[in-house]
Amino acid sequence: MATRLVQINMKARNDSALGAFWAEVLGWEVSSEGPGVTNLEPEGFVYPDPVAVCIDLIVSPEPKTVKNRVHVDLATTSAAHHAEVVARLKDLGATPADVGQGDVPWTVMADPEGNEFCVLAPSPLHRDSGPIGAVVVDCVDPRAMARFWGEAMDWTVHEVTDHEAVLRSAKGVGPYLRFVRTPDAKTGWNRVHLDVRPYPGDDLEAAAARLRTLGATAIDLDQKIHWKVLADPEGNEFCLLTPA
Template identity: 80%
Template sequence: MATRLVQVNMKAHDDAALGGFWAAALGWALSSEGPGVTNLEPEGFVYPDPVAVCLDLVASPEPKTVKNRVHLDLATTSAAHQAELVARLQGLGATLADVGQGDVPWTVMADPEGNEFCVLDSLHDDTGPIATVVVDCADPPAMARFWGEATDWVPLTVTDHHAVLHSAAGVGPYLQFLRTPDVKTGWNRVHLDVRPYPGDDPEAEAARLLALGATAIELDVPWTVLADPEGNEFCLLAPS
């Protein structure tokens, strides 16, 4: 048994407006499954598929008060492409951001609601527009063990500083766990969503994740809400 990382869930004051920004930024299609929810995925995409990790934006009145512990790294294919993408994103409403990164070759930005993301400087021509989904953590090796066993993603690099996983199919964006000194406070504004494979028992999958070190979060929603060993919330959706 295993789950699949299928999407990144992001809270938004205005999900439609923020969805418009990210659709333009990524070149993806925009749709809605209901009021207060905006879905983004590549044009012609057949969900779910590891070739892309989709975005779900959900309306929430809660203010953003701290740096997000989960963010996106956007792919570029050259230094010129990086500069061009940064300028285009600024035209769409993004701003340059300082999160204490110092002198680094990538560009740190924030979307119109302040959600941090990075525009990478290195070659990423095989991941799609999202190169990496990055999760801040205290113990990258432990997080790689949990998420590698929780999903069908394969650890590629594991050090004390960072760990990188990729889908078993070897396609789509990477999942990186990055050691940071920041302490988690409150509910993550951006989190991961996973799904079991068709035919799998969601209750058995939830039990398996709990046995791996997840904890249950009781919420009145039709899906299962859990937290990983460092307290990062994630949702276990219905098989699809």
């Protein structure tokens, strides 16, 4: 009864404007489930498919006050492509960002609402990942995250070190999921979080119970919703969506 990563959820002051920015960045289509909700996915995409991790932008009045613990890494194919992507992002409204990265081969930027993301240096690792090379989650213990998420999902664990844990869909397509060790403590709710989904025919309650036995904790939002909100062993919130 494993799950799989299907999308990331991002809070936004203006979901339609931020959605338009990210649609231009990724070359994806924009749709809406209703006021305050903007969905992004590749053109012709049949949801869900591990070839892409989609983005849901949800309107929220809460301001961004700290560095996000979840962000995306954009893939590039060459040094020239990297420079072209960075220049294009600036034209679209992104700005350079300093998160203490120092001298690194990638470029750290922020979208128009201040959400950090990286433009990666070219690497064979991301040659077939699509525009998003990786979804990155800050953590204290990558090995513990690999144990939990490697059991929670049917994604393959590719690498585990004291510095990071790397997973990818068992089908070998789409972006990687990276848990990177950071000294920063988690404060408050994550403005960006993971959404996972069981497979058709699975039971939502049973899937939630299984995640709790692996170390997740349930979060009661005191509202009627048709999905489950949980937190991983390090307190990172995530949503367990209905089977599909």
